[in-house]
Amino acid sequence: MKFPAFEYAAPSTLAEAVSLLAAGRGTAKALAGGQSLLPAMAFRLAMPSMLVDLRKLKELQKITVSEDGARLGAGVRWRDIEDDARLRTAQPLLAAAIEHVAHYQIRNRGTVGGSLAHADPAAEMPGIAVTCDAEIRVLGPKGERIIAAGHFFTGALSTTLADDELIVEVSMPAWPAKRRWGFEELARRRGDFALAGIATFYDIDVGGCATNTHIGVIGACMCPHRVPQAEKALNGRVVDETTIQAAARALEEALEPPSDLHASAAYRRSLAGTLLERALQHAAK
Amino acid sequence: MRVQFELNGKPVEVDALPRTHLADCIRHQLMQTGTHVGCEHGVCGACTVIVDGAAVRSCLILAVQVEGSKVTTVEGLSRDDDLTPLQKAFRKHHALQCGFCTPGMITTAHALLTEEPDADRDRIREVLSGNICRCTGYVNIIEAVYEAREAYRSGVGK
Numbered sequence: 243m244k245f246p247a248f249e250y251a252a253p254s255t256l257a258e259a260v261s262l263l264a265a266g267r268g269t270a271k272a273l274a275g276g277q278s279l280l281p282a283m284a285f286r287l288a289m290p291s292m293l294v295d296l297r298k299l300k301e302l303q304k305i306t307v308s309e310d311g312a313r314l315g316a317g318v319r320w321r322d323i324e325d326d327a328r329l330r331t332a333q334p335l336l337a338a339a340i341e342h343v344a345h346y347q348i349r350n351r352g353t354v355g356g357s358l359a360h361a362d363p364a365a366e367m368p369g370i371a372v373t374c375d376a377e378i379r380v381l382g383p384k385g386e387r388i389i390a391a392g393h394f395f396t397g398a399l400s401t402t403l404a405d406d407e408l409i410v411e412v413s414m415p416a417w418p419a420k421r422r423w424g425f426e427e428l429a430r431r432r433g434d435f436a437l438a439g440i441a442t443f444y445d446i447d448v449g450g451c452a453t454n455t456h457i458g459v460i461g462a463c464m465c466p467h468r469v470p471q472a473e474k475a476l477n478g479r480v481v482d483e484t485t486i487q488a489a490a491r492a493l494e495e496a497l498e499p500p501s502d503l504h505a506s507a508a509y510r511r512s513l514a515g516t517l518l519e520r521a522l523q524h525a526a527k
Numbered sequence: 528m529r530v531q532f533e534l535n536g537k538p539v540e541v542d543a544l545p546r547t548h549l550a551d552c553i554r555h556q557l558m559q560t561g562t563h564v565g566c567e568h569g570v571c572g573a574c575t576v577i578v579d580g581a582a583v584r585s586c587l588i589l590a591v592q593v594e595g596s597k598v599t600t601v602e603g604l605s606r607d608d609d610l611t612p613l614q615k616a617f618r619k620h621h622a623l624q625c626g627f628c629t630p631g632m633i634t635t636a637h638a639l640l641t642e643e644p645d646a647d648r649d650r651i652r653e654v655l656s657g658n659i660c661r662c663t664g665y666v667n668i669i670e671a672v673y674e675a676r677e678a679y680r681s682g683v684g685k
Contacts, residue, residue, distance in 0.1 A: 243567045250528065250545035250591055273589075280548075280587045281568040293545065297592060321581070345657025346635065347572060350581040351588065432656040 243284035252295040256302075256381060256408070262294045264383045264406035272296055272408055274317055274356035277348045282360075302355065302410065307332045311416040316355025316409040324349065333414050335374065335443055338425040339366040345433040355409040358394070361401045361465065363500075364435040366427070368395055369466040373441040373458030376414050382407035395465035421445055422452075422481070424521030427461065428513060430504065437505045438462035440493075440517040442525060444476060452476045457489070457518065462499035462510040471496040472518065486522045490515040532593045534559070535603030543590040550574040552590035553600060561601040561630050565659070572658030575631040576600050582638035601630035604637050612678030613637060613671070622671035624662035631658050636672045637684065644679035646672075 253259045263270050271290035273279060282288040296302060302317030307328045314323070323329055323340045330337045343349055343357075343366050357367040358378060371378065371391035378389045383406055391412075394401050403409065427439030439462075444455040455473040460466045472493035479485045499510035531540045534557060541556045550564050553576070562585055565573035569587040576585045577599040605611060610618065613633055623629045632655065639646055639654045646654070651672045652665075660668060678684045 244551075245546040245548065245589075247544070247546050250589070252591075252594075273592075276589070276592075277569060277584075277587055280589075284568045284586075293589075295589075295592060345572070346639070346654040347575055347582045347584045347657050348569065348587075350583050432653065 245280065245283045246286060246289045248283075248290055249292040250295065251292065252298055254298045256299060256410070259294050259296060259299065260381055260383055260406065260408055262292065263408060266290070266292050266294075266405070268405040270294055270405075272355075272359070274353040274359075275319060275351040276356075277344070277352040278356060278360040278362065296355075296408075305329070309416060312336075312414045314354045314412050314414070316353060316358075316411060318354045320344075320349035320352050323354075331419070333374075333417055335417075335423045335425055335441055336370050336414060338423075339370045339427075339439075339441060342366055342425075342427050342429075342436070342439070343433075348433075354412060358409055358412065359401065359403055361395050361397075361399050362435070363398045363464055363466070364437075364439070364461040365466075366436075366439065366460065369439060369441050369458050369460035371412055371414075372466040372468060373443070373456050374414050375456070376412050378409060379411045379413065380407045381410050386410070392468065395467075398464045400465070418445060422525040424524035426517040426521045426524070428517065435504075436461035438499070438510050438514040438517055440514060440521045442518065442521045444481070444525065450480055451478050452481050452485075453478070457493065459493070459497065459514055462497055462514045464500060469493050469496050476522075481522060481526045486519055486526070489522065490518045493518050528591050530591050530594050532595060533597045535599055541590065545589060545591055547590045548586050549576065549578075549588045549590050549593055549598070550585035553585065553598070556590075559600055559602050563627055563630050565627070565631075570659070571628070571631075572635065573628050573631040575634045575658065577634055577638050580638070580641070582635045599634070599637075601633050604633055612684060613640075613675045616671040616675040617668075620667045620671040620674065622663060622668040623660075628658060628660040628662075632660070632668055632672075636675065640672070640676055640679040640684055644676050644684075646676065648673055 269291040273293040302315040306313040376391040423443035427436040439460040444452040447453045455476040475489040494515040501507040563573040565571035574585040
């Protein structure tokens with residue numbers, strides 16, 4: 243399908259990109275990898291008057307790993323994350339989740355910032371950002387602001403990002419080496435949208451119990467979110483088959499998944515519970 | 528907009544509308560019709576080309592975005608005198624029937640084996656999962672790519 247007509251600009255500074263977006267008065271869109279925006283345009287789900295291509299902004303393409311955590315520039319591609327050996331230990335949950343993103347060719351183009359801005363309910367990166375309490379740094383005409391990932395996503399394909407704002411970077415908090423984690427998702431075909439997915443981690447306290455449990459869900463919801471009811475079922479308890487089952491049932495009860503032609507709400511709810519069991523079994527190993 | 532890039536080793540310059548995707552630019556403006564357009568929304572993989580070493584879907588990249596890049600299509604992965612090792616393997620294993628998906632399979636496999644000549648069958652299967660074939664059932668394609676690894680290991684892939 244052919245794209246609708248639009249104006250095109252490839253600015254060489256962030257400031258220029260922001261002012262081009264602002265000049266579009268809500269009808270200009272930032273173009274990063276284009277792996278979600280261009281199909282949306284092919285289907286006429288999006289018809290921006292202008293695309294502001296971010297390809298020349300090398301400052302958006304950096305991955306920084308330090309004691310404070312990992313910072314991923316908005317222009318970092320899935321491929322860059324896969325190729326960065328540091329992230330496998332610095333952010334293992336992120337690295338595991340990114341393996342599930344689409345296909346080889348898409349992973350060579352798709353970006354962190356694009357996925358966050360697009361906010362597909364089944365997308366891995368938004369789910370990881372929410373689960374890991376990441377912060378999203380955005381730049382607009384009035385300057386920068388930092389948005390907690392938990393407050394960024396408002397619904398399917400909806401975020402609190404303003405039309406004239408650009409995602410600059412996502413900061414993932416530091417990851418203790420002994421943290422336990424698991425990621426599971428199920429799609430009907432390899433690389434396809436997840437019917438449901440679970441990202442989870444917890445730390446172990448001096449008594450051997452789970453603490454700081456984080457459980458995030460994608461696919462079986464309108465936007466990625468944590469599930470405190472299921473987290474509560476694990477905090478302060480030893481993670482074993484009994485507590486895993488309790489957490490999974492609490493998760494199922496808490497979810498309100500959508501129904502569509504790919505899966506019913508009941509199927510998605512049950513699937514999410516099963517995936518949480520598997521993710522926690524992986525974590526507890 | 529004027530766009531300059533390198534196509535199969537030769538510099539080219541075209542006047543492309545911003546809305547023109549790379550596949551249409553290559554096929555209609557540069558008359559290289561080896562790149563096939565299947566779904567045109569990033570699902571089928573038939574239009575895969577190699578941009579600066581990376582296999583990408585040419586229906587999901589604008590022609591104006593490849594300014595200054597090196598683009599390789601299936602035409603750039605053949606020789607005049609003989610079949611390439613990948614082509615020979617596809618022929619030997621009957622890895623195609625109608626041939627529509629083949630350019631995307633060849634470009635994807637070439638990008639993969641260039642970077643990962645030791646890719647095992649699982650890795651090949653995983654990478655080719657982004658390319659749809661309606662004829663072969665995939666097994667023969669995977670076998671062909673697996674066999675071509677040897678040539679890439681010894682540096683005579685292309």
